[in-house]
Amino acid sequence: MEALLEQTARRFADQVSAVDFWSLRLVSERKESLAVRQDVVQPPDTLVNRGAFITVFQDGGAGYAATSDLSPSGLYGALKRAREWAILTAPWNLLGTEDHPRSARTGGYETPVTEPWEGLSIAEKIDLLQTASRSLKIDNRIVDWWAWLVYRRIDTLLVSGDGARVEQRFHIIDPGLKAVANLGSKTQVRTGGAARGALQGGLERLEHLGFSAQGPRVAAEALALLEAPECPQGRMDLLLMPSQMALQIHESIGHPLELDRILGDERNYAGTSFVTPDMFGHYRYGSTLLNVTFDPSCDGEAARYAFDDEGTPAERVHLIRDGLLQRPLGGASSQARAGLIGTANARACDWDRPPIDRMANLNIEPGQGSLAELVSGIERGVLMDTNRSWSIDDSRNKFQFGCELGRLIEDGEVKGVVRNPNYRGISATFWRSLSAVGGRASFEVHGVTNCGKGEPNQMIHVGHASPPCVFRAVEVFGGGA
Amino acid sequence: MQDYFFTLADALQAKLQGAETLLLSFDGEDSDFIRFNHGQVRQAGGVARRSLAVDLIEAERHAAGRAQLAGGLAQDLPPLLDLLNDLRRQRTHLPADPYLNFDTDGPSGEIRVASELPTRSQALEAIMGASQRLDLVGIWAAGAIYKGFASSLGQRNWHACESFNFDWSCYHAGDKAVKANYAGLRWDPAQLQIRMQDARADLEIMQRPPKTIAPGRYRVYLAPRALQEVLAMMAWGGFGLKSHRTGQSPLILMQTEGQRLDPAVDLSEHHGRGLEPPFTPEGFTKPERVSLIANGAYRDTLVGARSAREYDARVNAAGEWPASLDMQPGSLGAGDVLDALDTGLYVNSLWYLNFSDRNQARITGMTRFACFWVEGGEIRAPVDVMRFDDSVFRMLGENLLGLTRERELLLDPGTYGGRSSNSVELPGALIEGLAFTL
Numbered sequence: 001m002e003a004l005l006e007q008t009a010r011r012f013a014d015q016v017s018a019v020d021f022w023s024l025r026l027v028s029e030r031k032e033s034l035a036v037r038q039d040v041v042q043p044p045d046t047l048v049n050r051g052a053f054i055t056v057f058q059d060g061g062a063g064y065a066a067t068s069d070l071s072p073s074g075l076y077g078a079l080k081r082a083r084e085w086a087i088l089t090a091p092w093n094l095l096g097t098e099d100h101p102r103s104a105r106t107g108g109y110e111t112p113v114t115e116p117w118e119g120l121s122i123a124e125k126i127d128l129l130q131t132a133s134r135s136l137k138i139d140n141r142i143v144d145w146w147a148w149l150v151y152r153r154i155d156t157l158l159v160s161g162d163g164a165r166v167e168q169r170f171h172i173i174d175p176g177l178k179a180v181a182n183l184g185s186k187t188q189v190r191t192g193g194a195a196r197g198a199l200q201g202g203l204e205r206l207e208h209l210g211f212s213a214q215g216p217r218v219a220a221e222a223l224a225l226l227e228a229p230e231c232p233q234g235r236m237d238l239l240l241m242p243s244q245m246a247l248q249i250h251e252s253i254g255h256p257l258e259l260d261r262i263l264g265d266e267r268n269y270a271g272t273s274f275v276t277p278d279m280f281g282h283y284r285y286g287s288t289l290l291n292v293t294f295d296p297s298c299d300g301e302a303a304r305y306a307f308d309d310e311g312t313p314a315e316r317v318h319l320i321r322d323g324l325l326q327r328p329l330g331g332a333s334s335q336a337r338a339g340l341i342g343t344a345n346a347r348a349c350d351w352d353r354p355p356i357d358r359m360a361n362l363n364i365e366p367g368q369g370s371l372a373e374l375v376s377g378i379e380r381g382v383l384m385d386t387n388r389s390w391s392i393d394d395s396r397n398k399f400q401f402g403c404e405l406g407r408l409i410e411d412g413e414v415k416g417v418v419r420n421p422n423y424r425g426i427s428a429t430f431w432r433s434l435s436a437v438g439g440r441a442s443f444e445v446h447g448v449t450n451c452g453k454g455e456p457n458q459m460i461h462v463g464h465a466s467p468p469c470v471f472r473a474v475e476v477f478g479g480g481a
Numbered sequence: 482m483q484d485y486f487f488t489l490a491d492a493l494q495a496k497l498q499g500a501e502t503l504l505l506s507f508d509g510e511d512s513d514f515i516r517f518n519h520g521q522v523r524q525a526g527g528v529a530r531r532s533l534a535v536d537l538i539e540a541e542r543h544a545a546g547r548a549q550l551a552g553g554l555a556q557d558l559p560p561l562l563d564l565l566n567d568l569r570r571q572r573t574h575l576p577a578d579p580y581l582n583f584d585t586d587g588p589s590g591e592i593r594v595a596s597e598l599p600t601r602s603q604a605l606e607a608i609m610g611a612s613q614r615l616d617l618v619g620i621w622a623a624g625a626i627y628k629g630f631a632s633s634l635g636q637r638n639w640h641a642c643e644s645f646n647f648d649w650s651c652y653h654a655g656d657k658a659v660k661a662n663y664a665g666l667r668w669d670p671a672q673l674q675i676r677m678q679d680a681r682a683d684l685e686i687m688q689r690p691p692k693t694i695a696p697g698r699y700r701v702y703l704a705p706r707a708l709q710e711v712l713a714m715m716a717w718g719g720f721g722l723k724s725h726r727t728g729q730s731p732l733i734l735m736q737t738e739g740q741r742l743d744p745a746v747d748l749s750e751h752h753g754r755g756l757e758p759p760f761t762p763e764g765f766t767k768p769e770r771v772s773l774i775a776n777g778a779y780r781d782t783l784v785g786a787r788s789a790r791e792y793d794a795r796v797n798a799a800g801e802w803p804a805s806l807d808m809q810p811g812s813l814g815a816g817d818v819l820d821a822l823d824t825g826l827y828v829n830s831l832w833y834l835n836f837s838d839r840n841q842a843r844i845t846g847m848t849r850f851a852c853f854w855v856e857g858g859e860i861r862a863p864v865d866v867m868r869f870d871d872s873v874f875r876m877l878g879e880n881l882l883g884l885t886r887e888r889e890l891l892l893d894p895g896t897y898g899g900r901s902s903n904s905v906e907l908p909g910a911l912i913e914g915l916a917f918t919l
Contacts, residue, residue, distance in 0.1 A: 040580070043544055043578060044544045065529075066527070066528045067529045085525045085526050088605065143727050186840055267658065271832075390835055391846055391847065393847040394849055398847065402835070455648075
């Protein structure tokens with residue numbers, strides 16, 4: 001734990017008085033971003049980000065204030081503003097103060113790391129990226145190419161007037177590759193590494209990903225897409241790789257199950273949900289093969305933690321078991337409002353935003369069989385890999401998603417590459433067409449770094465792990481005018 | 482705030498070593514946020530944030546950093562000097578940057594945009610009073626936004642703007658709702674009343690039995706807020722120099738094959754609108770306006786500092802995406818829209834757009850708030866949400882029937898990473914045969 005946070009929390013606790021309840025969440029982040037584009041080293045970017053979020057209950061109201069001024073006077077000023085907000089809004093509060101959590105928990109967490117970020121010098125990291133960048137330029141039709149490596153160390157300390165003390169340190173790494181292939185008016189993009197997600201851990205994640213060796217494959221697939229035929233159109237089987245399952249889980253299970261959406265908080269922005277409170281416990285969300293867990297303990301996943309940002313201890317639970325809907329993604333205050341048991345998922349993207357219901361690690365549990373066995377069960381279909389386009393209605397029902405790369409499957413065998421693979425469906429029925437779930441050996445950890453919701457807006461990282469999955473009779477199509 | 486930033490810049494400048502050059506960008510806000518749900522206050526609070534971006538340069542080698550500020554030299558200088566030392570250490574491992582580009586003799590200047598905001602309690606009481614018996618959900622965001630630039634070459638720039646943005650919707654039931662917004666620099670409670678009354682009138686229509694339309698092609702009117710979403714997709718790489726030069730623009734067909742939109746389509750980046758600072762993070766001064774599409778044909782692109790050096794062009798924007806987009810009006814009177822639409826969909830709001838085929842500028846998305854079925858020039862019923870999937874080249878090309886004479890200025894209610902000062906001024910669009918798919 002950073003000494004500054006410790007001192008700041010102690011000073012604040014000593015001076016706070018005359019409020020019914022207070023909590024202080026301190027965040028200190030260091031982020032280092034390295035990138036090489038077209039073999040040219042981009043200027044490194046170092047972020048040093050510190051701030052405080054203060055919550056106050058007073059006279060039946062709740063208010064907050066966030067500040068980047070961690071001096072005693074800065075924190076006192078923020079405390080005063082939070083108290084004023086609580087008093088001002090008390091006559092019109094939607095929630096009673098009894099609906100807000102008052103954590104008194106103590107505990108901590110730190111991401112397990114075997115190869116720390118500091119284990120390589122900046123020169124060695126740049127060399128690694130230069131090598132990766134050069135490996136992407138395999139043809140003149142590769143017109144743009146990138147290799148990047150981002151590291152975040154985030155310290156959080158939550159203390160409260162009721163005695164809570166939760167300190168957590170997260171190490172997050174985000175390595176990525178991108179190759180852009182162009183021929184005339186046709187451009188295709190392929191990405192690699194963990195380009196659309198992030199992982200907890202240290203530099204050991206690079207080896208797990210095979211990061212250094214991925215460049216030629218990524219570039220070759222971008223070139224293959226330039227020459228490939230359009231994805232066929234029609235109802236057929238769809239095999240989604242874990243990289244696309246991450247997005248499918250995110251949009252059509254994660255968001256619909258967020259309890260604050262179900263309670264209407266997000267209706268002006270991120271939207272509502274086709275799921276209603278009465279569905280929990282008996283609604284058939286998917287086929288019997290569908291098992292979905294909220295798993296804050298999964299190794300390497302981006303949202304691994306021991307406590308959420310309100311101090312609620314986190315544990316692995318099933319949200320959907322054998323296809324039946326069990327419980328929502330809702331933190332302590334949403335649970336109190338809805339009268340439902342939820343999860344420890346009240347999260348804030350930074351020190352200047354309040355915790356709200358977020359996805360964390362939301363996974364599909366493994367089934368049976370290898371990828372080859374999934375393919376062998378498909379007479380005609382398309383395999384789709386790596387999300388590139390996502391669109392879904394505000395109830396999280398009618399969706400259309402597109403992927404970077406498709407492969408035709410005929411008579412149980414993978415055939416050639418197809419470009420612009422898209423599919424559309426309706427969440428409420430799509431998961432019931434789930435016909436096969438890959439086994440443990442095919443299970444992969446992915447995630448999303450740009451999950452946006454909330455007013456004021458918050459963008460946060462989440463994890464999604466899944467095996468490849470097969471869906472029957474899905475509406476599949478390609479691009480074109 | 483301005484004085485503090487310039488004092489801090491002087492103090493850091495005094496700590497430079499050798500032939501170092503220092504560029505500083507200040508970004509701050511004092512923001513009130515009141516979140517509403519079910520006509521009550523869901524969350525309320527304030528954010529005071531000041532951050533400083535630093536670029537430390539010597540002999541074309543440089544590293545960048547950012548740090549949050551407390552607002553006093555005693556607290557801020559030690560960590561900033563630590564950061565400068567970090568950047569110095571990093572710089573020794575870096576090659577010269579061929580695309581480093583900053584203004585060496587830009588003009589100094591300061592702008593404080595005049596404004597008149599209500600107090601917190603005035604705003605809250607006005608909103609609660611006007612929205613009685615409504616299932617209102619949304620956000621009030623208000624306060625000051627500060628941007629500054631300083632370089633060790635002596636340039637000093639400042640831009641401060643206070644604004645408010647109340648963005649809300651009112652629900653009938655399920656997903657049947659109307660959307661409204663009142664944003665600006667000068668608060669007028671009568672304007673809030675008018676907009677709330679308009680929302681109540683639309684809400685009455687939302688109570689009629691909804692119509693579900695079958696997939697197919699329909700004539701549509703896209704109100705300015707809906708058209709804005711289409712333009713935002715065009716702007717996702719469509720107007721930036723780098724995306725054009727690397728084949729990633731969704732408007733690549735306009736670039737390589739001379740594809741044109743309808744001659745009525747005229748788009749420009751209107752930096753002169755003044756809600757954004759007139760200077761870039763590298764100290765360059767933005768031009769008053771950059772023409773992007775004129776007479777339906779592709780014209781210029783937005784050029785950031787690094788791209789300008791890479792592609793030998795002139796800097797004309799802070800980033801390579803529009804922040805002050807301007808679309809010229811047409812000749813269709815707002816009062817004639819329903820007659821001109823005759824039978825089709827009146828679309829107030831589109832939502833969650835993305836590409837089906839980026840090379841073809843083919844986009845998909847959903848209808849959302851207050852979309853109506855119109856027959857014989859009369860609004861008949863709300864429409865259940867539908868997915869469209871069509872090409873911008875058809876929507877704003879061969880199938881564009883007209884643009885309205887009246888335009889709306891829409892201030893972005895977005896607050897990712899801080900309150901946005903982006904805006905767009907645009908008309909509505911009447912379009913033939915938009916493809917709906919699901």
